[in-house]
Amino acid sequence: MKEQNWRDFLRMKVFVRPYACQLGLMIVIGLAGSALGLVQPYLSKYLVDNALLRRDVHALMISAVLMFAATVAGSILSYVSGYGYMRVSASMLLDMRLKVYTHLHALSPRFYARARLGDLVSRLNGDVAEVQRISSDFFLTTLTNALFIAGSLGMMIWLSWKLFFVGIVLIPFSIALFRFFQIRMNLLARELRERSAAIGTLFVETLLGVRLVACFNSSEYESERFRSRNDSFVSTLMRFQSTSMLGRTVPGTLLTAATTAVFVYGGQQIIAGQMTMGTLVAFMAYHSRLLSPVQSLLGLSASLSSAKVSLSRVLELLDAPIEVTEQPDAVAVSAVHRSIEFRDVTLRHDGRAVLDDVSFEIPAGMFSVIVGPSGGGKSTIADLMVRLLDPDAGAVMIDGLDLKRTRLSDLRRTVVLIDQSPYLFHGTLYENIAYAKPFVGRVAVEQAAHAAGLTELLRGLPEGLNTVAGERGLTLSAGERQRVAIARAFLAKPEVLILDEPSAALDAACERELVDNLRWAFAGKTLIAITHKPALASVADHILYIKDGRVVEAVSV
Ligand SMILES: Nc1ncnc2c1ncn2[C@@H]1O[C@H](COP(=O)(O)OP(=O)(O)OP(=O)(O)O)[C@@H](O)[C@H]1O
Ligand SMILES: [Mg+2]
Missing domain, CATH: 1.20.1560.10 (ABC transporter type 1, transmembrane domain)
Known part of the structure; x- marks a missing residue:
């Protein structure tokens, strides 16, 4: 020693x-x-x-x-x-x-x-x-x-x-x-x-x-x-x-x-x-x-x-080893033209396969929904798409290019993930939304806030966007936090947006409005929502059913 x-x-x-x-x-x-x-x-x-x-x-x-x-x-x-x-x-x-x-x-x-x-x-x-x-x-x-x-x-x-x-x-x-x-x-x-x-x-x-x-x-x-x-x-x-x-x-x-x-x-x-x-x-x-x-x-x-x-x-x-690394000859990626593909992907946690030899394709330029029971591996799929994790076997690919070969910063500009429980810093709502693009103007932040359905909330706050969100955003309700996170996504305007349970804390009317806004703002881009709710699936172009780490069914509507 x-x-x-x-x-x-x-x-x-x-x-x-x-x-x-x-x-x-x-x-x-x-x-x-x-x-x-x-x-x-x-x-x-x-x-x-x-x-x-x-x-x-x-x-x-x-x-x-x-x-x-x-x-x-x-x-x-x-x-x-x-x-x-x-x-x-x-x-x-x-x-x-x-x-x-x-x-x-x-x-x-x-x-x-x-x-x-x-x-x-x-x-x-x-x-x-x-x-x-x-x-x-x-x-x-x-x-x-x-x-x-x-x-x-x-x-x-x-x-x-x-x-x-x-x-x-x-x-x-x-x-x-x-x-x-x-x-x-x-x-x-x-x-x-x-x-x-x-x-x-x-x-x-x-x-x-x-x-x-x-x-x-x-x-x-x-x-x-x-x-x-x-x-x-x-x-x-x-x-x-x-x-x-x-x-x-x-x-x-x-x-x-x-x-x-x-x-x-x-x-x-x-x-x-x-x-x-x-x-x-x-x-x-x-x-x-x-x-x-x-x-x-x-x-x-x-x-x-x-x-x-x-x-x-x-x-x-x-x-502590860094699992996700960038190769020296990493290539640029800025758009998805055909699809995001999982080919024979296996991901294990502690030796247990969370995803077991999974293959599927998510078509580009559409609204896809991933549905499945809790613990089925949906959030894990999202983590793999932004390379928070790398598969133990198989590959995740954008237009046939393995994500491991892309430049990490490019990938994370192109594909943005809004987490299941979004994180807010102790700062104003403005700072929290603008985190996606710190140097963007005030007008753009306001537009993003409105598109994410924060209008009502902001109207009730004397300081509007300058209201402090509290540690981890705890002065807000769960649904409000989620909408702040979605406003970030509107601001980032990525080519691919993944929303993990975007409407879990929203009522039916808010959900409907959110989906309409998202479809409008992300027209022509790839939108992926992970959800338990059948209502969301009913408006999707493409549905993927996941259960116990396997694809049960893929439906194009
Ligand atoms: N770091 C980890 N270590 C060990 N097991 C993990 C880890 N992260 C996730 N898991 C396990 O992987 C499985 C899939 O988790 P995942 O978060 O992808 O499920 P999910 O489909 O998103 O569930 P939910 O709908 O409840 O959000 C779960 O059984 C979970 O226990
Ligand atoms: Mg999850």
């Missing part, structure tokens, strides 16, 4: 590559800042041995000025590199989030049938932010601290190798202790993120289903479920925190013990006249400064375990 996680970090290189030069520059500036930090303790040796012990004021002034200059220059360089590095890493992580986001948009209904919304949001938001938090200073902190540690160790050996051994003898124990805590934290970090996602999922699911919760008096039950998930989150959080605190402090405390040893041994050397006072002061300065970068590296690798977990959760999303 550990090895896998490290490989995950290697996969970040596609996001790092475009910024490699800028990152490199910031790291060089950061390293220069930390090299300046290394000079300071050595200046204290000069200060003690040459200025203080020899009572030389000139030397005192020189060392004071140099110390001040080194500190200021070092701080400026660290600030510049830290700021620049943060900027670059923020851009990198934006790229990553965007990539995950566009990937999610390309995944099929099969993926979403299984995915949990709360979990997806938690990965896209929380996990990406966690990766960003760590990676925003990972390279810089690691390299500058590593340089500082290596430089300090070198200077310490140079000053007194005996003292050096006394100073570092405890370090391996400290690292071993740290590794022990780190392994525990790895496991706890994953558990923590999963528990947090479980809470998010519960929120999203019960809030989306708030009507169901109310109707079945389940509010208390849901609160109890939330409480229990929260309890297990908090208990993992506490275990994570205590492990994290122990992991940060115990190894560090061990290192502090080494400082005492250096003091004792160095003091003895000075008393015996084998070491200058300045050497011990400089050595102590290096040694005491060693603690903070070592702790910061140890702390960083602790955060790294949590970032590793988040990264693998993000990469799991990116690894």
